[in-house]
Amino acid sequence: MSLSVHDRIELTPKESCNESLPDGPWEFDAAPGYGPGASEADPIPDPVTRPGQLPEEYRSLEEAELQRRIVAARETLGSRLVILGHFYQRDEVVQHADFVGDSFQLANAALTKPDAEHIVFCGVHFMAETADILSSADQQVILPNLAAGCSMADMADEDSVEEAWEDIAEVYGFDPEGAEPDAEGKLPVIPVTYMNSSAALKAFCGRHGGIVCTSSNAATVLEWAFERAHRVLFFPDQHLGRNTARAMGIGLEQMPMWNPREELGGHTAEELHQAKVLLWHGFCSVHRRFTVDQIEKARAEDPEVKVIVHPECPMPVVDAADASGSTDAITKFIAASSPGDTIAVGTEINMVNRLAADYPDRTIYCLDPVICPCSTMYRIHPGYLAWVLEELVAGRVENRISVPAEVADDAKVALDRMLAAKPR
Template identity: 80%
Template sequence: MTASVHDLITLSPKDSCNTKLAAGPWDFDTVPGYGPGSSQADRLPDPVSRPGQLPERYQLMPEPELQERILAAKATLGEELVILGHFYQRDEVIAHADFVGDSFQLANAALSKPEAKTIVFCGVHFMAETADILSAPEQAVILPNLAAGCSMADMADESSVETAWEEICETYGVDPENTLPDAEGKLSILPVTYMNSSAALKAFCGRHGGIVCTSSNASTVLEWAFERAHRVLFFPDQHLGRNTAKAMGVPLEQMPLWNPRKALGGNTAEQLREAKVLLWHGFCSVHRRFTVDQISQARAADPGVKIIVHPECPMPVVDAADAAGSTDAIQKFIAACAPGDRIGVGTEINMVNRLAAQFPDRTIFCLDPVICPCSTMYRIHPGYLAWVLEELVAGEVHNQVSVEPEVSVHAKVALDRMLAAKPKA
């Protein structure tokens, strides 16, 4: 089985994307950027400031004491607390989650506990924002470490998307308010944002007739959009958009890339008029690491190996794999495999390791030999979880994520459309 993140401290530099990952994440909370790991070279928008904070006593606590404190606080808080954990979280955090899942499942889980006064979201910033939008007004949403952002989400900021939208609508000769259908009863274009985006961009979609998607329901969402519009502006992840639309039969030449730093996104007006899906120039740093060569090497070592990757991987990687799907789909794919099967997986290492432990009768390995967890998910450490829970017991709420009402109301429109767009079986 691939080495776990906890083995990083003993790995040589060639085995890890950054050996600093072995340090406590609090060491990097006040340093500009996303911290050590696979997204360390990502371009930061200006400005991005989500400083984390953790009292020193929690930084120095041994792991067993942190675990005991978390359990004790959970017992005291009882039904007033619900903890949500994304698949990519480290095992020591997932152990305390009441719900574990992908972004679509956790969005639904946030709705399922109306009696909970507090939702602690062990994920990243945009997930906590979504939980706040969907939860009841009296519920508080906490992100244990406010420095847990998402480099992909930050690749599409509100200003850049607004500017792009104005250029696009001018090219198509339509009102930017996007409310008037043509003779066919369709709009010229609809915005679709991936869940991995800010609340402001979800609100942008809500205001302009658009919708949010997850990797679970992306094809359902695109079908919804094409019933209502001739084209889609898909952001921020170009790979999910391209892979999903290609599987639906959209030709690649009708999926131009929109680079927000170039006029018309780097395209001609004719290319935009012929487009079916405009793909924002964004990506996931973890999933961009996977390559066709890695798949070829796995097949050379074992021609019978099964390969499944996340649809945030580049198109050639998805095409070379046996299957592609969301984190939940990957889990179901592996569960359906037979004992003795060898399965190469193209997604985040914490999840791969957890699946390998869950199915010891199968050989499950990460296609990327270099250990690179999602460096921002990795910032949720048991120390932060213990701290925010013990503060709740003391009657103090720390690291609450609150979306402004004028943003929340429009974002909820787009999110409700997403929740109604059920993933395909």
């Protein structure tokens, strides 16, 4: 079933979490087309291979044989290939990555291999789009499973954001096609999109003087935006926007949440004139599961526990934690801890389990007692990786992600600004 943006924003965390994912993600979905988080403008590869269409050979192979074939294909392809792996990928996939990191790190990593013919992105659709935009024209970006997307990215679609922009322009009195700076040299509002968004929305920001951010550099990006505008429209993740802006001293009364279902986002024009940050009604279904009660339970069981959470978590959870930060910041926080420490982490379970394995002299566990991996990130399975690599060896490119030039050009403007906004 396809959900509209209005349906999606009403989902509860529990409804968005599959607590018992099967080993083979091809059991989820065999429909044609892309999975969640894809740009509407993206051309769908023809023929398209979706989970139910993955050759039976790869669905039935034993894990050890899949791993052997991945390694063999990598060796054959050599320097023609680079594999990027997000922190949230399962271990049996991420072990093959040349670079492992968060979205900011992987965006930079893609730039370091200009001679690689093929970039295989073990992540989700918006990440592969970004790699395609930033890579050279003769490089091919491949997403092993086209169903690997991001439900948060779907919560702000291009049409809804364009409609909101027109309403915002009317309230603040500027031309939605191109605002002019005032006597202070500032625009009325600048759009900022989180990396977890389609290429179309990154292009929207590029056209309107805006920028892309990641959880690593969100504070730097907001500072950049406020140097150029009186306000920010921040989408799609309300929690990252709220937590980042509040840490900069912006009051909650100046951060109304824009609900695309309601007129003027659910606010009066007067309220919008008092705003500094307009927050889009979007969220990460995994990070919204973390609660203050979980933190209190962890502290009751061990008063010495240290708690760190991702800034996509709700504000009360971030406030109750000892620290918050991007996936890279969480990794560094744990690396800086001491043997014997107990650390409760509020982020995706695959990453938490990997950190626990990397630091066996510490007790590291996930705050959420219900195991809830990112179900779309989970769809990158060794079977898909083995398949796309062996197809490359045979001279065939499967699941290439190709962003149209008219979208990519504007999106690259916003992405280049993001890359220049170094994390603190």
